[in-house]
Amino acid sequence: QVQLVESGGGLVQPGGSLRLSCAASGFTFTSAAMRWYRQAPGKERELVATVTSSGGSTNYASSAKGRFTISRDNVKNTVYLQMNSLKPEDTAVYYCAAVTVRFYWGQGTPVTVSS
Numbered sequence: 001q002v003q004l005v006e007s008g009g010g011l012v013q014p015g016g017s018l019r020l021s022c023a024a025s026g027f028t029f030t031s032a033a034m035r036w037y038r039q040a041p042g043k044e045r046e047l048v049a050t051v052t053s054s055g056g057s058t059n060y061a062s063s064a065k066g067r068f069t070i071s072r073d074n075v076k077n078t079v080y081l082q083m084n085s086l087k088p089e090d091t092a093v094y095y096c097a098a099v100t101v102r103f104y105w106g107q108g109t110p111v112t113v114s115s
Helices: none
Strands: 003-007 010-012 018-025 033-039 046-051 058-060 068-073 078-083 092-099 103-105 109-113
Touching: 003 092, 018 033, 018 092, 018 109, 033 068, 033 078, 046 068, 046 078, 058 068, 078 092
Parallel strands: 010 109
Antiparallel strands: 003 018, 018 078, 033 046, 033 092, 046 058, 068 078, 092 103, 092 109
16 A cells, blocks of 8 residues: 655744655655645645656756755655745645656645744
């Protein structure tokens, strides 16, 4: 059974940092590209960052470039999203996703950026 379990979300002040984690199981993690998406209230889900199966290449939405870093640990079967210089507009539920021959979603972790 495939499981993607996100953690690390919470309330943070503008300018602060959070690190999200996504622990994966039930599929061959080292064969999957991993992604982070987010969905703000009343908005569509958007792609934030992608990392290839090896971790050798990453890609970011323009809103995340320079502030967010996606990484993965293929021993721990975990993908991370380090978020710095957070802004109120980063408030959203953040989801990790695994891209293999199928597409899998986690349940999401909420991030609120507010003073």
